[in-house]
Amino acid sequence: MVKIFATTFLMIFLGACTSKSSLEFPVSTKVKFAEKPKNIILLLGDGMGLAQVTAAVYSTYKKTNFEQFPVIGFQKTIASDNLITDSAAGATAMACGIKTYRNGVGVNPDTIPQQSILELAELKGFATGLVSTVTIIHATPAAFIAHQKYRNFYEQIATDFLKTDIDLFIGGGKKYFDRRDSDERNLIKELEQKNYVVANYFNNNLSSKLMDPNRNFVFFTADNHPLSKTQGRDYLPKAAKMSINFLKNRSKNGFFLMMEGSQIDWAGHSNEPIQLIDELSDFNQTIGVVLDFAMKNQNTLVIVTGDHETGGLAINPDSKMKKLDLAFTTNDHTGTMIPVFAIGPKAELFRGIYDNTEIYSKMIEAYGWNATN
Ligand SMILES: [Zn+2]
Numbered sequence: 001m002v003k004i005f006a007t008t009f010l011m012i013f014l015g016a017c018t019s020k021s022s023l024e025f026p027v028s029t030k031v032k033f034a035e036k037p038k039n040i041i042l043l044l045g046d047g048m049g050l051a052q053v054t055a056a057v058y059s060t061y062k063k064t065n066f067e068q069f070p071v072i073g074f075q076k077t078i079a080s081d082n083l084i085t086d087s088a089a090g091a092t093a094m095a096c097g098i099k100t101y102r103n104g105v106g107v108n109p110d111t112i113p114q115q116s117i118l119e120l121a122e123l124k125g126f127a128t129g130l131v132s133t134v135t136i137i138h139a140t141p142a143a144f145i146a147h148q149k150y151r152n153f154y155e156q157i158a159t160d161f162l163k164t165d166i167d168l169f170i171g172g173g174k175k176y177f178d179r180r181d182s183d184e185r186n187l188i189k190e191l192e193q194k195n196y197v198v199a200n201y202f203n204n205n206l207s208s209k210l211m212d213p214n215r216n217f218v219f220f221t222a223d224n225h226p227l228s229k230t231q232g233r234d235y236l237p238k239a240a241k242m243s244i245n246f247l248k249n250r251s252k253n254g255f256f257l258m259m260e261g262s263q264i265d266w267a268g269h270s271n272e273p274i275q276l277i278d279e280l281s282d283f284n285q286t287i288g289v290v291l292d293f294a295m296k297n298q299n300t301l302v303i304v305t306g307d308h309e310t311g312g313l314a315i316n317p318d319s320k321m322k323k324l325d326l327a328f329t330t331n332d333h334t335g336t337m338i339p340v341f342a343i344g345p346k347a348e349l350f351r352g353i354y355d356n357t358e359i360y361s362k363m364i365e366a367y368g369w370n371a372t373n
Contacts, residue, residue: 027343031295033299033347036345036366038254038300039248039255039256039297040254040300040303041258041259041300041302042094042257042305043258043261044091044258044260045280045283045305045306046087046262046265046307046310047265047306047307047333048283048309049306049310049336050338051309052280053066053280053339054315055277055313055315055326056281058315058319058321058324059281059324060322065288066284066287066304068343069304069341070343070347071347071351072340072342072350073353074338074339074340075359076353076355077307077338077356078335078356079100079101080099080109081101081102082101084308085307086103086139086308086333087139087265088100088143088151089101089102089104090308091141091144091307092106092107094356094359095117095144096114096116096360097114097117097360098357105146105150105151106143106144106145106146114147117144117363117364118145119164120364120369121256124253125253126255127253127254128247128255128257129166129168129169129255130171130257130258131168131169131258132170132259132260132262133171133226133235133261134172134226134260134262134266135154135171135172135173135222135225136161136220137161137173137176138151138171140260140262142160145163145164146160148160154173155180155181155182155183156182158173158177158180158187159185161177161187162190162194167247167251168243168247169219170206170218170242171221172221172223173220173222173223173224174223177220191216191218196216197211197212197217197218198218198219199219201219201222206235206238211246213250221233228267229279229282230278236259236261236282236283237288237289239259241293248297254299259286263279264280264283264310268313268328269311271328273324276326287304294343300344301343301345302342303347303359303363305339305340305359306339307338309336309338310332310333311330311334312328313327313329314328345366346365350362
């Protein structure tokens with residue numbers, strides 16, 4: 001049963017969703033892409049359905065970066081045990097190519113670990129990275145590197161980060177690495193022993209000066225969860241630029257990078273329209289940074305999608321451009337299909353309507369690899 005929980009008349013500030021990118025529109029007609037991608041950048045807006053994208057587009061008179069993409073598809077997000085998925089099952093589908101149950105991270109319905117595209121990329125000598133605006137051990141980034149029965153096994157998920165030689169990760173959740181309840185391990189010391197540069201918000205500003213091109217890089221943006229964009233968090237676009245510049249020099253083969261606009265989901269759960277637009281604006285700006293690189297590089301496939309919709313967002317009657325009347329039908333996830341935006345070599349694979357597991361198989365096909373499951 002659907003009930004209107006909250007209706008808020010929203011005044012959106014001028015240019016709230018405007019990217020600082022130098023892109024001209026449309027970019028795709030001016031760029032000659034390579035035949036197949038060397039790099040893939042997957043941008044996930046957690047909880048970002050079509051209504052969220054629409055709200056981002058209608059909250060400014062300027063064109064958003066969503067409107068740059070020549071290829072659009074839709075993914076079906078159903079989990080193995082429920083029509084309505086969660087971030088764990090949704091991300092596992094895209095990371096590992098299998099449907100699993102809600103709460104499962106990088107495992108199949110029998111809780112057997114499944115190799116992720118990030119792990120496969122590592123085996124193939126590619127550079128890899130994960131960036132999140134919540135804790136790095138949260139369900140979405142976790143599904144790309146960890147294998148746990150439940151998404152809330154945070155300390156076990158943190159341990160899994162040491163089992164793969166991931167080149168870079170940036171996000172919150174430092175305490176799960178160095179102040180653990182389940183054991184005495186200090187995973188930050190262990191990362192340093194594994195040749196990682198580990199820096200954090202407490203001592204440093206996020207900056208490429210902290211990076212050593214010959215060592216892996218970790219930056220913790222918070223002890224637990226980073227702030228919302230509305231509260232002042234601003235690192236995602238910067239992290240995107242730094243991560244790309246770092247990863248492109250880490251392997252001659254190429255790289256795989258997943259970056260998450262994580263708190264779009266939280267704004268949906270809490271039915272907060274201003275926060276929602278702020279998070280979408282941050283994500284849009286990050287897409288601009290990625291497109292700036294990808295259009296010059298021409299060897300990079302960029303995919304922007306979400307894992308599920310959150311909040312049952314509606315754009316109500318009486319809405320006007322930049323003055324949207326946003327309403328929510330739930331504080332949970334919904335089952336609406338999720339748009340997929342693609343640009344770059346092999347982007348055409350992402351046209352049509354398909355299961356979320358095909359995000360994985362299409363990325364594997366784009367790289368020219370053989371799927372392992
Ligand atoms: Zn959620």
